Amino acid sequence: MAREERELICINCPLGCPLVVTLEDGVVQSVTGNTCKRGDAYGRKEVTSPTRIVTSSVPVDGSARDRMVSVKTATDIPKDKIFDVMSALEGVRLSAPVAIGDVVVANVAGTGVDVVATRRA
Amino acid sequence: MLSYEVVIIGGGPAGLAAAIAARESGCERVLVIERDDRLGGILNQCIHNGFGLHTFKEELTGPEYAARYEDRAQELGVEFCLGSMVIDVSSDLVVHAVSPERGVYGVQAGAVVLAMGCRERPRGALGIPGYRPAGIYTAGTAQRLVNMEGQMPGREVVILGSGDIGLIMARRMTLEGAHVACVAELMPYSGGLKRNIVQCLDDYGIPLLLSHTVTRIEGRKRVEAVWIAKVDEQRRPIPGTEVRYACDTLMLSVGLLPENELSREAGVELSPVTRGPVVDESLQTSVPGIFACGNVLHVHDLVDYVSQEADAAGRCAAHYALGQRSADVQADEAAEAQRALCLEAGNGVRYTVPSTIAPARMDERLTVRFRVDNVYRDRFVSVFVGDERIMHRKKRVLAPGEMEEVVLRRADLLERVDAGHIVIRLEEE
Ligand SMILES: Cc1cc2nc3c(=O)[nH]c(=O)nc-3n(C[C@H](O)[C@H](O)[C@H](O)COP(=O)(O)OP(=O)(O)OC[C@H]3O[C@@H](n4cnc5c(N)ncnc54)[C@H](O)[C@@H]3O)c2cc1C
Numbered sequence: 001m002a003r004e005e006r007e008l009i010c011i012n013c014p015l016g017c018p019l020v021v022t023l024e025d026g027v028v029q030s031v032t033g034n035t036c037k038r039g040d041a042y043g044r045k046e047v048t049s050p051t052r053i054v055t056s057s058v059p060v061d062g063s064a065r066d067r068m069v070s071v072k073t074a075t076d077i078p079k080d081k082i083f084d085v086m087s088a089l090e091g092v093r094l095s096a097p098v099a100i101g102d103v104v105v106a107n108v109a110g111t112g113v114d115v116v117a118t119r120r121a
Numbered sequence: 122m123l124s125y126e127v128v129i130i131g132g133g134p135a136g137l138a139a140a141i142a143a144r145e146s147g148c149e150r151v152l153v154i155e156r157d158d159r160l161g162g163i164l165n166q167c168i169h170n171g172f173g174l175h176t177f178k179e180e181l182t183g184p185e186y187a188a189r190y191e192d193r194a195q196e197l198g199v200e201f202c203l204g205s206m207v208i209d210v211s212s213d214l215v216v217h218a219v220s221p222e223r224g225v226y227g228v229q230a231g232a233v234v235l236a237m238g239c240r241e242r243p244r245g246a247l248g249i250p251g252y253r254p255a256g257i258y259t260a261g262t263a264q265r266l267v268n269m270e271g272q273m274p275g276r277e278v279v280i281l282g283s284g285d286i287g288l289i290m291a292r293r294m295t296l297e298g299a300h301v302a303c304v305a306e307l308m309p310y311s312g313g314l315k316r317n318i319v320q321c322l323d324d325y326g327i328p329l330l331l332s333h334t335v336t337r338i339e340g341r342k343r344v345e346a347v348w349i350a351k352v353d354e355q356r357r358p359i360p361g362t363e364v365r366y367a368c369d370t371l372m373l374s375v376g377l378l379p380e381n382e383l384s385r386e387a388g389v390e391l392s393p394v395t396r397g398p399v400v401d402e403s404l405q406t407s408v409p410g411i412f413a414c415g416n417v418l419h420v421h422d423l424v425d426y427v428s429q430e431a432d433a434a435g436r437c438a439a440h441y442a443l444g445q446r447s448a449d450v451q452a453d454e455a456a457e458a459q460r461a462l463c464l465e466a467g468n469g470v471r472y473t474v475p476s477t478i479a480p481a482r483m484d485e486r487l488t489v490r491f492r493v494d495n496v497y498r499d500r501f502v503s504v505f506v507g508d509e510r511i512m513h514r515k516k517r518v519l520a521p522g523e524m525e526e527v528v529l530r531r532a533d534l535l536e537r538v539d540a541g542h543i544v545i546r547l548e549e550e
């Protein structure tokens with residue numbers, strides 16, 4: 001059996017607890033070092049399917065005030081898709097008016113998650 | 122002259138939250154004066170997520186967080202003067218501003234809230250030898266260029282200083298296709314939040330060089346390379362450890378300074394440690410009727426705390442403007458001075474906000490914020506009133522990059538008001 005220990009830092013709150021996640025054949029056996037339950041959940045997810053929210057900004061036409069509109073993935077996406085999301089945003093231009101929450105790219109990079117606007121323009 | 126009950130200088134998160142609180146506390150006429158042509162302050166360029174975890178229980182981006190406060194302020198009928206720069210505040214609470222449409226104009230305030238935020242420490246404050254080539258940016262300027270103007274400052278980047286803005290920009294530049302060679306930090310610990318080190322550096326394999334600094338910048342017209350050396354315990358570069366990094370851009374994330382020129386001219390006493398105003402339990406400065414909150418008071422790393430603090434400042438300013446505070450003061454004017462406790466930063470603590478507390482005037486509970494002066498493990502945060510320890514709480518980790526707080530209870534202080542001072546200090550046991 002392949003036993004592995006991975007050291008992580010929980011990113012769920014400013015305490016930043018140092019976690020040790022123990023895996024056997026890729027299956028999480030235990031999480032230690034966490035102060036609360038959120039750390040346990042984070043440790044399990046981070047070693048099996050880590051995710052992140054991606055934020056960026058894209059150009060907007062027709063706004064007197066803004067040249068760019070900030071955007072984000074509506075929920076977290078797999079970490080290994082971050083650069084695919086960035087590529088999908090290349091060349092995207094918006095036209096004013098834009099409202100917060102407007103879909104900028106639907107189902108970005110096949111993640112099933114939309115990229116939405118986070119600024120009005 | 123125009124007249125308002127509460128006038129707020131700066132329309133960032135602090136100014137917006139103070140305005141909302143002032144309206145909710147019963148002031149009819151509340152004005153926010155903002156020099157930019159939009160509200161939201163620095164949050165407009167902070168497009169990453171992680172704002173509002175405490176306030177809204179969701180992770181918002183900077184612009185979304187600002188929009189919530191902006192909408193609420195609009196709903197409540199707060200008035201705004203955008204594109205207006207405040208040039209002067211007097212001790213009799215007259216605010217002068219200048220705008221292209223109106224020229225110079227004066228506003229009489231019942232109370233003033235300072236919410237001007239902070240600015241970045243510029244390169245000049247560092248004294249790195251070399252020419253002054255193009256390609257050196259503060260991280261905040263670069264953040265504005267990339268996120269709001271859509272311009273890339275460069276392709277091959279070195280970042281000096283591990284403040285949060287530098288960490289966030291390391292990731293942002295990487296996502297936009299630049300290569301970030303490293304983040305060099307003079308101190309043996311990072312000034313940024315741990316979660317930012319994980320999400321912005323570790324995720325992308327960007328090295329963080331602790332106890333390192335830039336010793337030389339190459340290039341006359343444009344940065345061509347920087348030299349980075351290890352430093353000893355006195356923060357002096359160690360000879361022979363210099364490494365050359367070819368790059369076209371050097372970003373500086375070496376600290377923020379509260380923006381207090383206006384406060385100084387108004388006669389507001391400033392703290393040499395925080396560089397912000399010295400305030401009492403109601404966040405009132407040394408000038409009666411002038412209050413302060415947000416980054417102009419002391420540099421915050423989480424906007425949630427800015428909003429909480431500004432809410433308190435807005436409420437206290439409203440009470441002052443509506444005369445509630447002066448009634449209190451009249452009731453016990455002579456005794457008042459002696460009945461305040463001085464708050465002191467003891468062992469391991471760099472500063473506290475506020476600096477004085479009059480228990481009779483404070484709310485049931487008061488949040489005192491402070492920063493520690495080094496990284497500590499397994500210490501106790503202790504609060505002493507006179508010689509008596511009234512609080513003793515274990516913390517696993519304390520770091521200068523993360524603001525700490527203790528909540529003091531009015532009842533505890535009222536009965537000990539003769540002790541004269543409160544000390545917050547770190548203890549080993
Ligand atoms: C470059 C930079 C980047 C930052 N990035 C982050 C980040 O990524 N995440 C994070 O949590 N925190 C970040 N911070 C910290 C951030 O400043 C606080 O979280 C929060 O925005 C502070 O709010 P504030 O209202 O006190 O200041 P600000 O947001 O700075 O607002 C101050 C406002 O006052 C206005 N003003 C100043 N002087 C005058 C005047 N004389 N007349 C009229 N108006 C005036 C300014 O234009 C501005 O709109 C950053 C700070 C800086 C400087």
Ligand code: SF4
Pocket residue numbers: 010011012013014015016017033034035036037038039040
């Ligand atoms: S384990 Fe809990 S307490 Fe520790 S950093 Fe994570 S969320 Fe915070």
